[in-house]
Amino acid sequence: MVSTRHHPREYQSPSVTKASTPSSSSENNGASSKKWVHTPTTIVTLWLLFSIPLVLWDAAYVLLRPHSMSGGKWHALWSGYAWYGNVDYIYGWPAYNANNGFTAAQTIMNLVETGGYLYYLYVVYAHGAPARRSSKSSRGSESTLSWLLAADKVVAGRVGATALLAAFSSSVATVSKTLLYCKWLQEYFSNFENIGHNEFWPLVAWVILNGLWIVVPAWNLHVLGEEIVSSLTNAGPRSRGRPKAHIKPNHTMTSKEKRIAIIGAGAAGMSCASTLAKHPQKFNITLIDSAAQTGGQATSLDLDASKHGASWLNDGVQGGSSIFKHTFKFFHEQGHRAHEVKLQVSFGKGRDGFFTNVFPAPLVDRFRGEIAKFGRVLKIIKYGFPVFGILPIRVILRLFRFSTEFGNRMLLPLVALFLGTGNQTPNVAAGLLERLFGDPEMRLWLFDEEGLVSGLPVMYTFPRLGEFYADWRRDLEGEEKGVRVLLGTEVGVLRRDGDGVVLAMHRQDGQQVEEKFDEMVLCTPADESLKILGRHATWKEKWVLGGVKFFDDVTITHGDAEYFNSVFETRARDELCAAPTTTEREEQLAFARASSTCEEDGWTGFNPMYFTHSYASEQDKIEMGFDCSNYQHQFRESVGVGNRPYPPDRHVYQTIFLDKQRQDLWTWDAIDKNKIIGKKWWHQFGHRWQHYLRVLPGMIFINGKNRTFFAGAWTLVNMHEIACVSGIAAAYRLGANYDEFDDFATGLFSKYLLACHGVRYKGEDKKRT
DSSP states (O other), X not given: OOOOOXXXXXXXXXXXXXXXXXXXXXXXXXXXXXSOEXXXXXXXXXXXXXXXXXXXXXXXXXXXXXXXXXXXXXXXGGTHHHHHHHHOGGGSHHHHHTTOTHHHHHHHHHHHHHHHHHHHXXXXXXXXXXXXXXXXXXXXXXXXXXXXXXXXXXXXXXXXXXXXXXXXHHHHHHHHHHHHTTSHHHHHHTTSTTTTTOOHHHHHHHHHHHHHHHHHHHHHHHHHHHHHHHHHHHOOOOOSSSOOOOOOOOOOOOSSOEEEEEEOOSXXXXXXXXXXXXXXXXXXXXXXXXXXXXXXXXXXXXXXXXXXXXXXXXXXXXXXXXXXXXXXXXXXXXXXXXXXXXXXXXXXXXXXXXEESSSOOHHHHHTHHHHXXXXXXXXXXXXXXXXXXXXXXXXXXXXXXXXXHXXXXXXXXXXXXXXXXXXXXXXXXXXXXXXXXXXXXXXXXXXXXXXXXXXXXXXXXXXXHHHHHHHHHHHHXXXXXXXXXXXXXXXXXXXXXXXEEEEEEEETTSOEEEEEESEEEEOSOHHHHHHHHGGGOOHHHHHHHTTOOEEEEEEEEEOXXXXXXXXXXXXXXXXXXXXXXXXXXXXXXXXXXXXXXXXXXXXESOOOOEEEEEOSSOTTOEEEEXXXXXXXXHHHHHHOTTSOOOOGGXXXXXXXXXXXXXXXXXXXXXXXXXXEEEEEEEEEEOOBHHIIIIXXXXXXXXXXXXXXXXXXXXXXXXXXXXXXXXHHHHHHHHTOOXXXXXXXXXXXXXXXXXXHHOOOOOGGGSSOO
């Protein structure tokens, strides 16, 4: 609850080469420009003045039970707790009658942390100095409240540092206690024993009231922690007596070329190298990957054109939406482009499990009421994002009393398919669910109260990615940009300190070399990054990167139409169609039943491209499929506009089997082995709620520290576009410019930079030399 700045505007940053002792004749009321200072903010002080009396009032209620409870002689002072005790049993009679000591233990911790906050306010009041006055007086003629709320003051020296430490420690206690004692974790692991009985609105009120004591202190921890870490990083050797004043170094960039090692030549690594390469006078770039080609998971597969109509297939990353601005820009720079396609999707199997965005299905009519309620819940998640956004989807479904069938048959398959979360979808943070419908940077559909999803959103299929990445590599290696690309090379960190990073590089031909770099960008999966860092990984890096959970999935590319039709719904059969009760429905059904013909951007008639189906034994688990011949543009180009599609046995299909540990559910044995074209395993991260509670907030504490940056889609959302943006952001942090070309793209870059690096993209920083 405390914001700090090392150097207010009135204090000049001291030279790093002349760290003199504080002057005895300060111009600023004893807070010398060469002395460490802490600057409280008005907003934080207001929060403390608001929260401390409430906490003390709450503590009195708990410690004076049963007299403070309903029917007690002092209950009039705490009459509001009659309602709250019925919402949260831990504060009511059920817990008290059961001799549950949890509430009292929580209260003792409340009082301990409040003591820390009171000490902080006392120091600000008694030892603060005006930042712009020459007077020695700390308060002058101002009232106590006016002085506390004044923004133009500082607290210098050891007493300020002690207050800062007290506020940080109290904030740690507040966050930890609220997550545990206020039952966010306790309730979850006890099956919502104390609050699960509530109706919707009392539960919302409970979440908001308790959520404030998570959101504000968590932000406070970030601000205070950054100051403490910065102070420790820049402190000199400890001497006898009191520590010397902290001096913030001047980070002015020299004209010397920086040697940058980028490890990983996928979308993130290539984007980082490409952005840095625009400044050849500033950076000497080495791009390293253990694979024999660039592109990472963005790979292509050769096909028999005489059989399938096209000579190639993108078998990993296949396409994206209109928000992929940076991706499309890189395509354009290398002479490639993405192609529009109107997306058709088939979810589920059979009349009781199928729905689509193309036409109305009986399942949609069956869940009409829950679909409407889901729209309302999306708004609640949006406006209560700091609290509801981090909860897993399965908790949201249970919290708002959705049926299990609605979740398994409609919601989970939808999220799994478009976020690539697979069978971990129940554990995905609900914030991503809301973003899928409400965020213009992620959504495919606007929420439809009639059908959940409807209409044919425009997607973009990618060019031949194998060729694109090969062209991109040649461009980077050219004389103008001069990037050194080392493929087939394993790396490990030998040393990482203030002098630079030393890497051991092992080539597939047996050669081994050691090389020193000024900075390193790890564009590899989080678990691989930890292996590269080895024993040199800090505890923060181990904590953050160790929180990323990966799952091994396999994609089988094949031509087995009989298998594919048996698992997924590929035709608009009559039993899958709902009654045409409106003109819009009549038009949708007419379109779906029309004769299939090829168009430049898709197909007339029902020709689905994406598919899911749920397992009968475990309906929250799915398999995913793609009809690549319907989706990827090269197949439509082969067919020709206005012509009928190829027969099913000429199509190229993909079936994705999720989570290697659940192979017992997979149907892959039913695929005709003679019709298998290729098989690839993928190491995919799961968008679990823990990821957004542990990994995402932690990125700002490890990015740019210890001469290391991290990039990759795993840092935020599993999208090719996010991988590109993450690489650009790392390059920007290293000193490269961000070239604006589209307002939407700039907005996405700015948000990523703030979320994963803790850096604001300000107007004055847009062009740097």
